[in-house]
Amino acid sequence: MTGLRPAPARVVLRGRTVVPGVVTGEVLVSPETISGWGGIDPATGTITEARHPLAGVCFTGRILVFPGAKGSSGWSGFFQTTRLLGTAPIGMVFAVTTTKVALGAVVTRVPALADLDDDPVAVLRTGDRIRLDATAGVVELLARTEEEP
Amino acid sequence: MILTDDEQRMRDGAEGPAVAAAMDLLVRYGQALDAERLCTVRNVAGTTTQPSPVKARLVAEGGWDRAFSIINLDADETLPIPPMAVPTCQLQQGFGPDSVGTVPYPPEFVELQTDGEAFVGARGVSVLATCTPYQVGNLPVRGEHCAWMESSAVVYANSVLGARTNCEGGASTGAASLTGRIPCWGNHHDAHRLGTHLVRVDTPVSSFRDWGLLGYAVGDVVQEARPVITGDHALPDLTDLKHFGAAAASSGGVEMYHVVGVTPEAPTVTAAFGGRRVPEPVVFGEAEKRAAYERLNDQGSDTDVDFVLLGCPHASLDQIHDVARALDGRRLADGTQLWIMAPRALAVVAERSGHTAVIEAAGGRVLTDSCPAMSRAAPLGTRVFATDSAKQAHYLPAILGIQAWFGTTAECVDAAVTGRWRGDLS
Known part of the structure; x- marks a missing residue:
């Protein structure tokens, strides 16, 4: 766990509700799109794609911030399985809406936001603490990680 | 709603x-x-x-x-x-x-x-x-x-x-x-079916392998968008288009493409773009073809092949027939297996037509219902596999932790018979 400091200035992103709900937690930023089938292990809640920058990293209990989904139509089923096995992320914030990621967020049943007014992957950093109000369509940075990006 | x-x-x-x-x-x-x-x-x-x-x-x-x-x-x-x-x-x-x-x-x-x-x-x-x-x-x-x-x-x-x-x-x-x-x-x-990218094929695309390479290269460039293919390609058949689409949906997330003069919503370039401005073309030339080939082969270093996998997406009857002809009278190398995946309905026809008997006489198998990637299952001890499918070459190394070679169907059959990978982009 890295240290946190107060957010430097008020950082707020606004977006479109994908799945309503409110959650506060730590961010995991994936700089690249994520594969479901062949890309994650639902049993452990980790990213497994060998060439992915987050290979081996666990998303369980964190708010996943990522550009979007890639790969097979099994995407939603794999994330649904993380919910059934208790390894799911607690929220999702993504840039590009596709059927794969939209259905995936629905069946993972976590607050989810998309189509934001700024790129969440560029603005947020792994380790940041945010409040995701997907009902109102707002992400607020509560505390900034002390880790350099 | x-x-x-x-x-x-x-x-x-x-x-x-x-x-x-x-x-x-x-x-x-x-x-x-x-x-x-x-x-x-x-x-x-x-x-x-x-x-x-x-x-x-x-x-x-x-x-x-x-x-x-x-x-x-x-x-x-x-x-x-x-x-x-x-x-x-x-x-x-x-x-x-x-x-x-x-x-x-x-x-x-x-x-x-x-x-x-x-x-x-x-x-x-x-x-x-x-x-x-x-x-x-x-x-x-x-x-x-x-x-x-x-x-x-x-x-x-x-x-x-x-x-x-x-x-x-x-x-x-x-x-x-x-x-x-x-x-x-x-x-x-x-509106969501119209082309977004124009792709001009500048190097001949005429074989099953070439359509896979083109798809793999195009998917990487356009990601989820909708490419429109023109240029120096032969008339593709069902098998070629099946391979092209699967490859483009693996390196990218392509759900819709047009081949001008071939696919139904693209009688002309103008129609494929719905009368909108046609963008500058992305070129698929010799260099792009080689880059796609090398990327698909960057998970292979050992030329001893112990598993050959054909039929992804599931094989057509033509593909099963081609494999039977290539294997006729030959035997697989000791320690090498060959599986061709097919829909069960077509496996019935292949058996009836005598293709399956030829493949089995050589030591190969026609299998149905699934594939090694879906079921995370390959012959025990597989270290290196060869395939004519860009999609399997893309996914299987990560899913099973094995090396991959990608090439023509004939190169794959040769690898199954000799136990050696000798493919190249010629």
Whole structure:
């Protein structure tokens, strides 16, 4: 766990509700799109794609911030399985809406936001603490990680 | 989202709790997409029977009604599953009884799946058990709204057949099968089917391998967008387009493409772009072809091949026949296996036509229902495999932790017979 400091200035992103709900937690930023089938292990809640920058990293209990989904139509089923096995992320914030990621967020049943007014992957950093109000369509940075990006 | 009176009735439970759960999922999904309404579908391709540890647990707890409710309807409780409301087929799944003795796959999964086939079959599902339903009896007509999953089938349905489907998932196809509805979004709309990128082929594309390389290169460039292919290519057949789309849906997320003068929504470049401004072309020349070839072969270093995998997406009869001709009178190398994956309906025809006997006499196998990537199963001890499929070369090294070689079907058969990879891009 890295240290946190107060957010430097008020950082707020606004977006479109994908799945309503409110959650506060730590961010995991994936700089690249994520594969479901062949890309994650639902049993452990980790990213497994060998060439992915987050290979081996666990998303369980964190708010996943990522550009979007890639790969097979099994995407939603794999994330649904993380919910059934208790390894799911607690929220999702993504840039590009596709059927794969939209259905995936629905069946993972976590607050989810998309189509934001700024790129969440560029603005947020792994380790940041945010409040995701997907009902109102707002992400607020509560505390900034002390880790350099 | 606007629901019709019929849809509202289904949501309110007039057709039972499973249909109500299905409509609830479709509404949540439609809202997630910001879709205005649902559209009527009469053709669903999904998956229920594929075994997994979670599914085995759910079936043990409450039978297939429970597994379908939790996974295919995203419900919280076990609901009695009624007959399908519209024609529905089961896509590829796990390995079946024909694989026993050849494929190292859990026997309890073979049994679970056989049980699942009986459950869905009794509710009207056609158990096609293939990633290529369009080869074996599910051939939507142009303009037909469908709810299909399996990325290689979705891109074929949209692009080659002119049917309309998004890349659906297990829950949305489950819900569609009980309601005949799916969110009207994306590929269901005319504007979302028009080309976005012009691709000019400057190096000859004439073989099955070349169409795979072109697809792999184009998918990487356009990602989820819609490429329009022009230039120096021969007239592709079903097998070429099947390979092209699967490759483009692996390196990118292509769900719709046009080949000018070939695919139904692209009689001309102008038509493919719907009269909008045609962008500057992206060029596929010798350098781009080589780059795609090298990327597909960057997971191979050891030329001793112990496994050859053909038929991804599932083989056509022409492909099975080609392999039989190439293997006629030859024997696989000791310690090397060759599997060709096919829809069971076509495996029946291949056997009847004598192709299977030739392949088996050489030591190869025609297998059905699944593939090594779906079922995470290859011959025990496999370290290096060779394939003529860009999609398998893309996925299988990560899924099974093995090395990969990609080349022509003839190079793969040669590797199976000699135990050595000798492919090159000539």
